[in-house]
Amino acid sequence: MSKAVWQREELATDPHRRGDKAEKVQAMFAAIAKAYDLNNRLHSFGLDQRWRRAAVAMAEVTAHDDVVDVACGTGDLTQLFADAGAKSVRGLDFTPQMLDIARAKSARVQAVKIAKPTRKQAAVPTYEWGDATALALADASVDVLSIAFGLRNVGDPRAALAEFRRVLRLNGRLVVLEFDEPRNSVIRALNRFYTHRVMPWSASLIAGDTSGAYRYLPRSVETFLNRDSLKSAMLSAGFASVQQRALTFGTCVVSCARVHG
Structure with a gap:
């Protein structure tokens, strides 16, 4: 059993x-790491990968792009x-x-590709420790930088946006995939019932989690930047268009968001 990280009074x-x-x-x-993927699939009703593919599509990746x-x-x-088809992915x-x-x-993915080779050659991702607010990357060294369901969890999101702007090249793209509250009042009410009442109980049960992670999730969404505020923050960080x-x-x-000259 995991130890409590978020107390109920803290999330108030x-x-x-x-x-x-x-x-x-x-x-x-x-x-929650071990049950993270399973909970993502179950509680998004299998949509989370579709959302990620939408993010990749917006990035308009080319074979010359370095992606972080x-x-x-x-x-x-x-x-x-x-x-x-990116050139490199980290x-x-x-x-x-x-x-x-x-x-x-x-x-496992690479093992399957070796066993069943295709003509399409894809970059092999590398993984390393990194802090969104202090990236160990040179200025203007990245073509595409992405962050999915993560900006909300950064200690200082605006500092992270400034750091993302620093490392992106001219014509680089920042792609942020994040939860938001639906604007339709009926859908918003249904979504809140699900994320506040159903998901915290079932996800915690599946993960055997007592950290409070799945109580933090809906609370962190409703208190974070909405889409309009996020767009303003991106523009304030020096991005030319969103x-x-x-x-x-x-x-x-x-x-x-794009970096223009």
Whole structure:
């Protein structure tokens, strides 16, 4: 059983204002890493990979692109960028337990490709520890930088956006996939019932989790930047244009910001 990370009284306030948010998020993901993929598939009704593919499509990846997937977790989005034909793909995360799973999954993918070779050659993703607010990357060294369901969990999201802008090349793209609250009041009410009442109980049961991760999730969404505020934050960080696409009735949004000269 995992130890409690988020207390109920802590989630009664805004978790994004806590000075120890980053440490709590790291401990939380360490606790749920083994059941992370299963819970994602079950509680998104299998849509989470479709959302990730939408993010890859918005990035318009080419065979010349160097891609960095920040807060890569278990590597699902990272692998999709590799499959899309990028020149190189690197996954960064600050939870070692998630990186261990990402590496194991990548090894299985490569084993299948060796056993069943095709003409299409895809980059092999690499995975390493990384902090979204202090990337160990040179200025203007990345063509595409992605972060899926991770910006909300960063200790200082605006500092992360500035860091993303620093490492992106001219004409580079930042792709942010994040949960949002649906704008339709009926759908929003149904979504809140599901995410506050159903999902925390069932996901915690599946993961054997007592860290509070699945109580933190809906609370962190409703207290985070909505799509309009996120767009403004991206523009304030120095990005020249932002395109957004709402997915599945607005329960999540993919935002693509570009670096212009």
